[in-house]
Amino acid sequence: MSRIGKLPIIIPENVNVSLEDDYIFVKGKEGELKKKLVEEIKFTLKKENNRSILLISKNKQDNKTNELYGLYRTLINNMIIGVNNKFTKYLELKGVGYRSQLENKTLTLNLGYSHPIKFEVPDSINIEIENNTIIKISGIDKELVGEVAARIRNFRSPEPYKGKGIHYQGEYIKLKAGKTGKK
Structure with missing residues (x-):
């Protein structure tokens, strides 16, 4: 029970x-x-x-x-x-040239692909951009805030070798060892 x-x-x-x-x-x-x-x-x-x-x-x-x-x-x-009190989640963009912009209700992400990714923000969600690499997602519906954060994170999940990608603020990425050179 x-x-x-x-x-x-x-x-x-x-x-x-x-x-x-x-x-x-x-x-x-x-x-x-x-x-x-x-x-x-x-x-x-x-x-x-x-x-x-x-x-x-x-x-x-x-x-x-x-x-x-x-x-x-x-x-x-x-x-x-x-x-x-609104719920908030923070996302960090880590990588050379990774940045984000917000115009009206469209979030534009440059994540190292050949094209920028455009994401339409739902009406009940507020997004703020801090110094191009931190995205603040807030809203009154906890489920929707988490879903939007997960969808944005899914555009470029953190990779395990250098830690590049979008990750939650404070999230620990366990890095793998890379290849070793031949002797």
């Missing part, structure tokens, strides 16, 4: 959570998110000590419900955190 699913979600004062039909709506200072709920899990809003708390319980006792129990608690908690 999930221990994460048992924990109540404490809702901050500046975040509004509402349950309507089969959806949960979360609204905060950064924006609004909604998610379709499943019928195996029951959600209850309570007020305790001048705080709003969201409780999660199971309607059934089977494997699928146990899997969804902790998952939905984490997804909804991430929605609440995202509308209160």
Whole structure:
């Protein structure tokens, strides 16, 4: 049984959570998110000590419900955190001549290929470029921020010999030894 699913979600004062039909709506200072709920899990809003708390319980006792129990608690908690404070990921470009530019909602990457790569940024994602080699990706949806970062990183994954490519800030790349010369 999930221990994460048992924990109540404490809702901050500046975040509004509402349950309507089969959806949960979360609204905060950064924006609004909604998610379709499943019928195996029951959600209850309570007020305790001048705080709003969201409780999660199971309607059934089977494997699928146990899997969804902790998952939905984490997804909804991430929605609440995202509308209160945005999620951010940083990507670094390492390599000679690797650089990036942002024009309107198009990210242009020069990664050593014969042509520049153009990436259309989704509407709910903000991208900022710092000194042409650091890309800051931010947004209220944690899943979308991670997906955009992974798609950009996939254009030129770090290679294991010199460490060239796009990698997450703080990511450790274990380098392999190169060829040795003949004697």
